[in-house]
Amino acid sequence: MTRAPATNGPSTASDSRTWTIAQIADEFAITHRTVRHYEELDLITPERRGTVRIYHRRDRTRLNLILRGKRLGFPLEEIRTIINLYDEPRGQASQLSYVLDQINDRRGDLERRRRDIEDALKELDEFERRCKTDLRQLRREPQSPT
Amino acid sequence: MTRAPATNGPSTASDSRTWTIAQIADEFAITHRTVRHYEELDLITPERRGTVRIYHRRDRTRLNLILRGKRLGFPLEEIRTIINLYDEPRGQASQLSYVLDQINDRRGDLERRRRDIEDALKELDEFERRCKTDLRQLRREPQSPT
DNA sequence: CTTTACGTTGACGTTAACGTCAAGTAATAC
DNA sequence: GTATTACTTGACGTTAACGTCAACGTAAAG
Incomplete structure (x- = not known):
């Protein structure tokens, strides 16, 4: 050292x-x-x-x-x-209620993002289902006449 | 117009x-x-x-x-x-399994983000509780001796 | 036929979030 | 001592995601 x-x-x-x-x-x-x-x-x-x-x-x-x-x-x-x-120090009631407001803003933002993520995940699942169906289909009819 | x-x-x-x-x-x-x-x-x-x-x-x-x-x-x-x-067109099995891989990557990413968001929301809730306790405390002992 | 409103293509400017040197200091290793 | 190694402060460079002109085309309205 x-x-x-x-x-x-x-x-x-x-x-x-x-x-x-x-x-x-x-x-x-x-x-x-x-x-x-x-x-x-x-x-x-x-x-x-x-x-x-x-x-x-x-x-x-x-x-x-x-x-x-x-x-x-x-x-x-x-x-x-x-x-x-x-x-931040939050000794005063005015400061505290300001902070509480901020908290609610933040929560709104985060919850919106969570919804976006869940929507995206749902679409992804749906898409995966379709892909897997396609794949099973392909396995049934291996290759089309070239 | x-x-x-x-x-x-x-x-x-x-x-x-x-x-x-x-x-x-x-x-x-x-x-x-x-x-x-x-x-x-x-x-x-x-x-x-x-x-x-x-x-x-x-x-x-x-x-x-x-x-x-x-x-x-x-x-x-x-x-x-x-x-x-x-x-993208996904006619071939190879393409399809590539797509399925991508889907899993994406899902991993999104799920990680969701965890991050949920952690953040929990901390926010916890913090809000503390703030509210402080606020009630302040209402009890209106102002300290100036 | 000119005005006006909407559209187009450059092309340079800006902000955020660093990357990437260059040049110097300071403590330890030999 | 000198060489390393870790840390420091500039300061300019870079990339992404647009903003902001400038200059031009064109169809419809008067």
């Missing part, structure tokens, strides 16, 4: 393990550039030990949310507002 | 209604540019009457699939291969 690993001891007090950018990139199967890009967009905010980045538990949680958001096709900007929602 | 509407009679024989680009763009709430872009990528292939584009039933079906694909966050290239799958 060339540099002291950021991963110190097997979980100290509550959970203060840390990770280097290489470990993060590796684990999440993304590039350093991507990790830094997410930081530029304020999606994650790693600690700085001098100039070098140190990633905490929180950063990993956020990365999981980010990547899932990406798999679902959300733009990074939107992902940011969503995951920030989970983190 | 300045130009003869492409929409002729209320469904002639089987279904030979046609539409202009303006009608298509309008109905699907997209721009002319977008419609032409999809054509450039071979996602739709409208008829040509001289230089002008005439859209048929088939184009509308495809547009619906395209837009759903987009809502689900698929890239246009991928969308093309998918909707072409539904259209």
